[in-house]
Amino acid sequence: ESGDLESYLNSISFGVEDDGRFQIPTPGQLADFESVVNQVLQSDYDGAHAAAQALGYELVEYSDSVTAKLFYVLREINPIPSPLANGNGIYIFRPAAAYNVAIHAPHPAADRNTNKGAITTFMASDVRYFMMAGAHRRSHPDPSSCQGFSDYRPSDAVHNTAHYFFVAHKALENFDDSIHYVELHGYGSSSFDTIASQCDTGGNPAVANLSETISDADPAELTLMHSLESALNANGEIRTCIYSTTLDTGPADKYTQYLGGSTNTLARYTNGSVSVCDQAALAENNSHRYLHIEQSWGIRETAATRELMAAAIDQAIQDYFAATFDINPGLSDAWYNPATSGQGFFITVFPDLNSVSLAWFTYDTEYPPEGASSNLGDPGHRWLVAVGPFSGNSSVLDVSVVSGGLFDTRTIIDEQPGGSITLTFNHCNSATVDYDITAINRQGRIPIQRVATDNVALCEALEQ
Known part of the structure; x- marks a missing residue:
């Protein structure tokens, strides 16, 4: 298949809150989907396609008409709004890409325009993986059995384990534990006020709250998060705050204790939590590979500001990998x-x-x-x-x-x-x-x- 991949991804529908479109996979389906992802990672594309069809998925070799790049797209055969949809997301692989990085869009409908920002970032960066949830995070009416808070439903891609999003991440992590993850979220005006009360936003409406889902303890450490902080600061259009429960001393510094993403089940898995549903990862196990980005509406609102963020992420990836690379x-x-x-x-x-x-x-x-x-x-x-x-x-x-x-x-x-x-x-x-x-x-x-x-x-x- 060939076409404009970015346009195709931006045309995907996700449904709305409480629409019931998300279907909770059975344990057997979760295991089978993880196996399909493993087949893709091992370049068994024919086997992955054949196995995926029993799950309502297909693996498509997709040639992008704009960039001439080749992708492998694992997608629902009948996505939303089809009544046959299961709402478990789309997964893209580009093994020829330079950087061992995955871009995540776990809340494409609830965190408005984060899907667009993630798509822009993926297409602008030379990275290998892209994952985007297929339904509204509150599509399913019941509370999550993994994390039973009122705001967490089974359809929430990063607060559950019974979701294809989680097992796809698990497959990636078990396949290669050097992958870095960049996950785009969004927050509203009340959260903005809280962040502004803890971090010096400089009156800028475009503020990115950066977190590794574990409190930052060393501002001088060379990590992808700090590389992104530097890239955004160099541009100056988007303000940055850093999640840290220990370094935050008040509204005059760059730290906040809010929206750190510490309950994120995927990040907990990457950072070695012994029970991702109910136990946070320990600070000493921080892999520094999971970058959770909370974006104000000032970043997500326009294509121009989304492109600024995408360019900064791309620059941060290049800078970080160059700085940490050794000739071998x-x-x-x-x-x-x-x-x-x-x-x-x-x-x-x-x-x-x-x-x-x-x-x-x-x-x-x-x-x-x-x-x-x-x-x-x-x-x-x-x-x-x-x-x-x-x-x-x-x-x-x-x-x-x-x-x-x-x-x-x-x-x-x-x-x-x-x-x-x-x-x-x-x-x-x-x-x-x-x-x-x-x-x-x-x-x-x-x-x-x-x-x-x-x-x-x-x-x-x-x-x-």
Whole structure:
């Protein structure tokens, strides 16, 4: 299937409060849905599609006509408003994406426009997973058997365990416990007043309350939440508050003790709660991987402010993963810039030598003279070699320009210094080459990615 994925997602209906459209899955259905998600994660797409149909779902290979990206969409065959709908949500997978991040929209109808914000964020970011609930959080009339508060119903995707949303998250977490989650919520005017009484909002109507669902204890710690705080502060259009029961000292600081999301069952699972329905996760078990974002109406109201938030989240993801990434042997591969296909790099990491070797296959700065010929290849072919130590996510390499050789022949080689390259890895499938080739007085930057993604999993395993 192909089409405009963003438009499709924005066309989905969720019903209304007390409409009874959400159907509580049986234990068997929950187990079967978790199995389907596991099949998708293991790339068994045909098996997942076949098994999903018994649950009223289908797995569709979806080619987005706008971005040309390929997605796997696990969706209801008959969603709301169909009388056959079960309201358990839509789940999207993009295994080729760069960042091991899931975007959540658990309250798409009740927290107005959070579905739109989550969709915008997902489409703007190079992340692998997207989950959006399929019904109003208070669609089901009964109280939740997991968390029996009046506001929590069985249809609430993040306050239950008998929900496909929970078991999909459980499958993701058990498949890869390095995934980061970004969950978008919204709060109203009375909550805004409470937050403003505890946190310095600066009179700004656009305020994001950031939480890891566990009280923030270290404002200097490098986490995705603090990266988002920095990204939003740098932009200045959206004010930030941080959930902390220990650091909050009054309305003049940046902290609040409100809307921390501490009862979120998915976050509790990620953070090691022994009983997600009734026990909060312990502070010492904070994984720092679950980012709960409460947004004022000033953020959610317009497409422009939603795009600001999406851009900040995208920037925070890039900044955080770059800052926490270390070069490892799983990066050894063929790399290139798709815009200049036909040129590229062979990169090899030698961990015991703390060294990176790079071979750059490229062309001369001008076309060869008309009529120029060579016995093998194009007369304009050029290659450079570079070697250097690495630290963290970057390596500074000394470039050599080699000449005097013949094909498969022992000759005296002339090797001359050619400049320098700074190689910076953002994650396992993204890097930049900053070059200064002194021999031709050329400087520039090249974004590169792997020619094939087969070794990304190895790189991510070594990174953990």
